[in-house]
Amino acid sequence: xxxxxxxxxxxxxxxxxxxxxxxxxxxxxxxxxxxxxxxxxxxxxxxxxxxxxxxxxxxxxxxxxxxxxxxxxxxxxxxxxxxxxxxxxxxxxxxxxxxxxxxxxxxxxxxxxxxxxxxxxxxxxxxxxxxxxxxxxxxxxxxxxxxxxxxxxxxxxxxxxxxxxxxxxxxxxxxxxxxxxxxxxxxxxxxxxxxxxxxxxxxxxxxxxxxxxxxxxxxxxxxxxxxxxxxxxxxxxxxxxxxxxxxxxxxxxxxxxxxxxxxxxxxxxxxxxxxxxxxxxxxxxxxxxxxxxxxxxxxxxxxxxxxx
Amino acid sequence: xxxxxxxxxxxxxxxxxxxxxxxxxxxxxxxxxxxxxxxxxxxxxxxxxxxxxxxxxxxxxxxxxxxxxxxxxxxxxxxxxxxxxxxxxxxxxxxxxxxxxxxxxxxxxxxxxxxxxxxxxxxxxxxxxxxxxxxxxxxxxxxxxxxxxxxxxxxxxxxxxxxxxxxxxxxxxxxxxxxxxxxxxxxxxxxxxxxxxxxxxxxxxxxxxxxxxxxxxxxxxxxxxxxxxxxxxxxxxxxxxxxxxxxxxxxxxxxxxxxxxxxxxxxxxxxxxxxx
Numbered sequence: 001x002x003x004x005x006x007x008x009x010x011x012x013x014x015x016x017x018x019x020x021x022x023x024x025x026x027x028x029x030x031x032x033x034x035x036x037x038x039x040x041x042x043x044x045x046x047x048x049x050x051x052x053x054x055x056x057x058x059x060x061x062x063x064x065x066x067x068x069x070x071x072x073x074x075x076x077x078x079x080x081x082x083x084x085x086x087x088x089x090x091x092x093x094x095x096x097x098x099x100x101x102x103x104x105x106x107x108x109x110x111x112x113x114x115x116x117x118x119x120x121x122x123x124x125x126x127x128x129x130x131x132x133x134x135x136x137x138x139x140x141x142x143x144x145x146x147x148x149x150x151x152x153x154x155x156x157x158x159x160x161x162x163x164x165x166x167x168x169x170x171x172x173x174x175x176x177x178x179x180x181x182x183x184x185x186x187x188x189x190x191x192x193x194x195x196x197x198x199x200x201x202x203x204x205x206x207x208x209x210x211x212x213x214x215x216x217x218x219x220x221x222x223x224x225x226x227x228x229x230x231x232x233x234x235x236x237x238x239x240x241x242x243x244x245x246x247x248x249x250x251x252x253x254x255x256x257x258x259x260x261x262x263x264x265x266x267x268x269x270x271x272x273x274x275x276x277x278x279x280x281x282x283x284x285x286x287x288x289x290x291x292x293x294x295x296x297x298x299x300x301x302x303x304x305x306x307x308x
Numbered sequence: 309x310x311x312x313x314x315x316x317x318x319x320x321x322x323x324x325x326x327x328x329x330x331x332x333x334x335x336x337x338x339x340x341x342x343x344x345x346x347x348x349x350x351x352x353x354x355x356x357x358x359x360x361x362x363x364x365x366x367x368x369x370x371x372x373x374x375x376x377x378x379x380x381x382x383x384x385x386x387x388x389x390x391x392x393x394x395x396x397x398x399x400x401x402x403x404x405x406x407x408x409x410x411x412x413x414x415x416x417x418x419x420x421x422x423x424x425x426x427x428x429x430x431x432x433x434x435x436x437x438x439x440x441x442x443x444x445x446x447x448x449x450x451x452x453x454x455x456x457x458x459x460x461x462x463x464x465x466x467x468x469x470x471x472x473x474x475x476x477x478x479x480x481x482x483x484x485x486x487x488x489x490x491x492x493x494x495x496x497x498x499x500x501x502x503x504x505x506x507x508x509x510x511x512x513x514x515x516x517x518x519x520x521x522x523x524x525x526x527x528x529x530x531x532x533x534x535x536x537x538x539x540x541x542x543x544x545x546x547x548x549x550x551x552x553x554x555x556x557x558x559x560x561x562x563x564x565x566x567x568x569x570x571x572x573x574x575x576x577x578x579x580x581x582x583x584x
Contacts, residue, residue, distance in 0.1 A: 022409060025486060029403030032396045036456025037419065044433030045425055051432065059436065102328075109325050116322070121570060123329035126336060128577060129562040131515040133534035134555035137541060138335040141342065141548045147351040149338060184332070186577060193578045213317065242426055245517050249538060264428050271432050272522055278432060285429040296424040 048289075051282035059278050071283035081284060084261035091262065092240040095179040096233055099187055102180070104229065107191035108221060125185045132182060136249035139178050140165060168259040171251065175260060178246050183239070187232055194228025195221070227302065234299045238292050244268060263288050339559070343552040350548050365553035372544055373554055377529065378536035385450045385532055386513040392455045393509050394502065400456070401464035402490045406476060416465070419458050428518075435522060445527035450520055454513070460505045463579060467501045468494060504576035507569055514562060533558045 051057060052071050054064035075081050110120060127135070142149045143164035151161040164170045202224065206216050222229075244264035247254060254261040263284065270281035342350055343365055344358040369375060404416045434453050443449040471494065479489045495502070517534050524531045531539060537554050544550055566573060 022407070025407060026403065026409060029399045029407060029486075033400035033403075033456045033461065036396065036453075037422075037458070039437060040434055040453040040456070041422060041425065041430060041458075044430040044437070045422070047433040048429050106325070106328055109321050112321065113325065116325075118570075120325055120329055121574070122567070123333040125570070125574060125577075126563065126566060127332065128573065129511050129515075129566045130336075130559045131517075131534045131537075131562070133515070133517055133538050134558040135335055135339075137537070137551045137555045138339045141551060142335065142338060144548070147353075147548055152353055181332070181335070189574055189578045238424075242428060244428070249517070252538070252542060267428055267432075268518070271435070272525070281432055285426070285432065288426055289429050292424060292426055 048282050048285055051278055052286050054279055057279040059276060064279075071279040072286075075280050075283045075287070078280075080261055081263075081266050084263050084266040085287075087260055088241055088243065088262045091176070091179065091243055092237050094176050095183065095240055096236045098176075099180045099183045099236065100229065100233055103184055103187035103191055103232075104222070104225070106184075107188045107195060108217065110188070111192060111195045124188060127182055128185045132178075132245055133249050135182075136178065136246065139174065140250060143174050165251070166256050168255065168257045171256050171260065175246060175250060175255075178250060179240070179243065182246070183236055187236060190232045190235075191225065191228060194225050194232075197228075198224045227305070230302055231299065234295050234302070238295050238299075241288065241291055241295075336559075336563075339552050339555050342548065343556045345549055347547060347549045365549045366557065369540070369544075369550045369553040369557065372550070373540035374528075374531075374536065375533075375540075375554065375557060378531050378533045379557070381447060381530060381536075382514060382532040385447065385516075386510055389451045389454060389513045390506050390509045392451065393457055393460065394506060396455050397457060397460045397464055397505065398490070398495060398502075400461045401468050402486075402494065404461065405465045405468035406473075406486070406490075420462055423458050423462075431519065431522070438523070444523065445530065447530045449523045450516070450530065450532065453519075457509070460509065463505060464498060464501055467498050471497065500572070503569075504572050504579075507565070507573050508576045510565070511562060511573070 053067050053069070055066050055068050055070040057064040106124065110124070113120065141147070143151070145151060145161060145163060145166070148164070150164070155161050162170055164174050198221070202220050203216065206220055211219070242264055243262050247260045247262060247265060251260065254265050267281050267284050267288070270277050270284065341357065344361045344363075346362060346364075349355065349358065404412060438444050438449045438453070441452070443452060475493065476489060479493060484492070514532075515534055516532070517538075520530075520532050521535045521538075524535060528539070537558050540554055541551055
């Protein structure tokens with residue numbers, strides 16, 4: 001209908017000719033993309049919700065006994081899932097703030113440098129491109145009992161060596177260090193971008209007033225940078241909630257004493273393991289989705305507020 | 309007086325930065341340094357640097373760990389995935405920015421909001437979809453699910469939107485079709501954005517871990533380097549000299565890429581791609 005009215009009042013509208021072939025054009029330009037999105041994003045997204053409500057779902061026979069909340073009840077009462085939730089939240093609460101504080105200091109210092117920029121950037125940002133599977137091996141080696149650099153330093157100082165990778169407490173510690181080391185470059189880069197948006201006038205004015213460096217940092221830089229800081233905190237929290245690779249790569253299992261289950265580790269074991277239970281995996285993934293959705297909404301609100 | 313405190317300050321600043329840089333760089337240094345040592349040298353800590361630059365570790369890891377195959381797979385997956393993704397992204401970004409059809413912007417907004425879906429949630433079904441497509445255990449299973457990227461399309465669409473429509477009108481008057489206009493005018497103009505996207509995608513493909521692990525559970529011959537390396541460590545046992553040589557093999561191509569394209573990669577990352 002739309003087409004017809006246009007044709008009559010359009011006159012010599014150059015759009016008119018390609019109205020007719022529009023559908024073909026949409027198919028040509030958007031077809032390949034939408035095909036991928038529908039098959040590998042939209043369909044699995046909807047299917048995850050459906051699966052999570054199917055009770056006694058068997059993927060092999062494609063049968064289920066009925067619709068209901070049984071999977072959610074099972075997952076939310078499963079001590080392994082709950083400990084996974086706890087481990088994940090603890091990871092987020094420790095890694096995100098510590099990496100933020102370190103990154104703020106480094107970003108402010110980097111922002112003021114003129115020399116050695118290439119060397120410093122290379123050292124700080126290299127972890128962005130390097131496979132965590134490979135670097136996790138280096139961490140395992142550095143923290144090893146025998147031949148490990150850290151334990152060599154500890155014993156040289158006259159202390160007894162620490163079983164970093166074999167005990168629950170220290171294996172957590174190594175995971176945090178690895179997580180922080182990995183997330184620092186991304187955090188520093190976003191903060192640097194935020195710093196560059198601060199109007200230099202503020203600094204000039206402060207210098208005229210004779211403000212000390214530390215005062216400038218706490219009274220000007222940090223407040224003006226706070227929207228970026230909040231934003232990075234949220235983005236990093238989202239990625240920290242999805243921690244799995246680091247645990248797997250460091251320990252090949254959920255920690256030395258099965259103490260490092262994370263939400264994704266739980267999902268992974270429930271569908272990639274020997275006895276797949278898709279319903280539970282789906283329900284757990286929906287829980288993860290809602291946690292991430294809350295953070296994303298927060299991010300949207302902040303972004304609108306700050307026009308970042 | 310003032311000058312002196314300034315100098316002390318600047319010295320402290322660089323000192324802090326370099327100490328931090330040394331800590332960040334330590335794993336890389338230790339990896340490469342150790343990859344040349346013999347196992348005995350490693351465990352005994354007799355000398356900080358390797359006595360001689362042995363390439364034995366590399367040769368041994370390369371032969372023992374099936375690394376030639378993993379390396380070939382990694383190169384194939386990365387090259388094909390980046391090429392296909394670029395092609396699909398260029399077409400989609402054009403469609404969502406220059407074709408005029410009802411609901412276009414609404415559809416795109418919905419797509420952008422789907423970026424928040426964690427991939428782990430989609431993985432369950434994609435695993436089955438790949439089986440139904442008879443791709444399980446085939447190398448294409450590592451490529452096919454990843455050719456449509458909303459994030460890359462979003463970046464490129466933003467660039468295409470910034471190109472004034474008057475350019476389009478005059479190209480049309482000169483008789484260019486949409487197809488020609490896209491490939492002959494828009495794509496060359498978008499080169500910086502395209503380079504950024506290609507780099508981010510190459511890094512992501514090369515390092516992809518969890519999905520590769522799932523897909524190669526049925527066929528070890530499609531392993532790529534990162535999971536191949538992890539598998540090698542459990543198959544070969546604890547030999548740190550070989551581990552470090554293997555890790556170096558996996559990491560070096562990306563380090564070379566980083567050294568050449570540092571600026572583009574950093575720009576790309578600051579737009580929100582690649583995290584954690």
